[in-house]
Amino acid sequence: MAYKILAINPGSTSTKVALYEEERPSFDFTLRHTTEELAPFTDVIQQLDWRRELILDALRERGLSLDELSAVIGRGGLIRPIPAGVYEVNERMRYDLRHAPMKHACNLGGLLAAQIAQMAHVKAYIADPPVVDEMDDVARITGMPMCTRTAISHALNQKATARLHCQRTGVVYEQSNLIVAHMGGGISVAAHRQGRIVDVNNALDGDGPFAPDRAGGIPSSELIKTCFSGKYTQEELLRFVSSRGGLVAHLGTNSVAETMQRIAQGDERARKVMDAMCYNIAKQICAMAAPLAGKVDGILLTGGIAFNEPVVDYIRDRCSFLAPVTVYPGENELEALAINALVVLRGVVEPKIYR
Numbered sequence: 001m002a003y004k005i006l007a008i009n010p011g012s013t014s015t016k017v018a019l020y021e022e023e024r025p026s027f028d029f030t031l032r033h034t035t036e037e038l039a040p041f042t043d044v045i046q047q048l049d050w051r052r053e054l055i056l057d058a059l060r061e062r063g064l065s066l067d068e069l070s071a072v073i074g075r076g077g078l079i080r081p082i083p084a085g086v087y088e089v090n091e092r093m094r095y096d097l098r099h100a101p102m103k104h105a106c107n108l109g110g111l112l113a114a115q116i117a118q119m120a121h122v123k124a125y126i127a128d129p130p131v132v133d134e135m136d137d138v139a140r141i142t143g144m145p146m147c148t149r150t151a152i153s154h155a156l157n158q159k160a161t162a163r164l165h166c167q168r169t170g171v172v173y174e175q176s177n178l179i180v181a182h183m184g185g186g187i188s189v190a191a192h193r194q195g196r197i198v199d200v201n202n203a204l205d206g207d208g209p210f211a212p213d214r215a216g217g218i219p220s221s222e223l224i225k226t227c228f229s230g231k232y233t234q235e236e237l238l239r240f241v242s243s244r245g246g247l248v249a250h251l252g253t254n255s256v257a258e259t260m261q262r263i264a265q266g267d268e269r270a271r272k273v274m275d276a277m278c279y280n281i282a283k284q285i286c287a288m289a290a291p292l293a294g295k296v297d298g299i300l301l302t303g304g305i306a307f308n309e310p311v312v313d314y315i316r317d318r319c320s321f322l323a324p325v326t327v328y329p330g331e332n333e334l335e336a337l338a339i340n341a342l343v344v345l346r347g348v349v350e351p352k353i354y355r
Contacts, residue, residue: 003070003345006116007337008055010075010108013038015051019064020338027062028334031055044103051108052115066120073341074109075333076129078102078204081151084132084159084197085352086340089114089124093354102204106130125351127340128156130204134196136291149207153188153200154303160336161302161328162192169298177292179285179323181315183305184331185254187211189284191291199291201284206241209280212254212305215245216280247273256305278311282318289322296323303331 002021009016013035018028031054041047059066076087079096087093089110097107110126117124132155140148158180166173174195181189187209190200201208201217210216227237240249248254250273251262262270289296299319305311306329316325343349 003342004068005338005341005345006059006069006072006113007334007341008072008074008109008112008116009333009337010051010105010112012105015055015112016334017055017058018334018338019059019062020335020342022342023339025335025338029058029062031058044105044107045098045111047105048108048111048115052112055112055116066116069117069120069122070345071122071125071341072113072117072120073125073127073337074111074113075106075156075337076126076131077107077110078104078152079107079129079131079354081131081133082129082354083134083352084128084155086125086127086344086349087129087354088351089117089126090354093126096354104204125341125344127337128159130155132159132197134198135200136198139199139291150202150205151197151200152202152204153190153197154182154184154186154203154331155197156333156336157182157302157331158188158190158192158197158200160332160339161300164328165298165300165326171297176297177295178298178300179288179292179296180300180302181281181285182331183211183281183301183303183311185212186214187216187281187284187303187305189281189288191288193292199288204242209284210246210277212247212256213243213245215241215249247277256308256311260308260310274311275314278314279318282315285315285319286322294322299323299325300328301325302328304329306330 005020007018013033015031019026077097078100093110094114097110100107113124130152133151135151142149162178162180163173166176178192180192186203188200188203189208190197206215208216247259251270259270259274301312306327312327319325344351
């Protein structure tokens with residue numbers, strides 16, 4: 001009997017769900033959540049029961065009985081830093097997801113998986129959450145001992161894209177050196193050295209390239225002056241860092257497609273800002289060659305922005321001297337989740353224990 005896996009990926013304004021039978025998708029759907037629907041919830045965790053019922057209703061509409069499921073896997077949340085891998089959702093993890101220091105819809109992934117898995121009498125998992133931390137110790141140290149670098153990245157898609165590339169090119173991920181740039185609402189650029197992400201920018205909390213709605217790295221003195229200017233509250237500045245910076249701050253939109261349309265219509269400011277974002281991505285990619293000692297087997301571009309050919313061309317022109325650039329557009333996170341659950345069900349890997 002084929003394994004059936006339910007994969008759940010909650011985002012800030014949507015919940016993406018897919019059913020996989022072994023490696024084959026049976027169906028997928030996206031539940032959109034309007035601002036009006038989300039308004040009554042003052043905390044993202046309060047959305048848990050509401051989102052669960054929306055998922056269950058949608059599954060019933062598609063004729064799926066929970067008794068058919070072999071496992072449920074959700075997007076990982078902003079829990080404690082952990083190594084990459086597949087983790088069974090346990091009581092400790094559920095507590096940490098509910099009380100995570102950073103509020104984000106991804107914290108609902110493991111909780112939704114656990115609740116639906118309990119109803120289906122199967123196990124719940126997460127895989128390669130954003131807090132995957134395999135960084136070299138030297139990558140953590142900054143010039144201010146009280147401020148260390150931390151890893152928050154698109155680890156799920158980073159790892160899945162790297163493994164897919166190695167599979168297609170006939171090499172072993174654990175023997176390869178790759179630079180992977182995930183380009184979406186946030187942008188993470190990582191050095192993958194023989195199966196480990198040894199360095200990566202914090203894509204959520206103010207590091208690396210600026211993105212469609214994130215500020216990225218800011219000159220320290222200018223940031224401090226801005227903080228003490230009296231013009232902004234702490235909450236306003238934190239929003240600039242994580243959700244109101246980047247293209248939004250400059251152009252009033254987080255849409256790359258809209259920005260490119262404005263450029264085509266002759267908007268010079270849009271062109272300069274877009275060039276600056278691409279320039280910063282390219283610069284970060286080149287910086288990630290240092291952790292690999294210049295021995296780079298390939299540069300992989302992924303995420304939704306990778307569908308945009310002018311962006312890809314800009315980055316390729318500035319980075320291809322390091323290694324061949326290959327494009328894997330889109331996020332493919334539901335597929336990555338399902339595959340991670342499948343290797344556990346098949347006994348290929350043992351799920352890790354979250355402690």
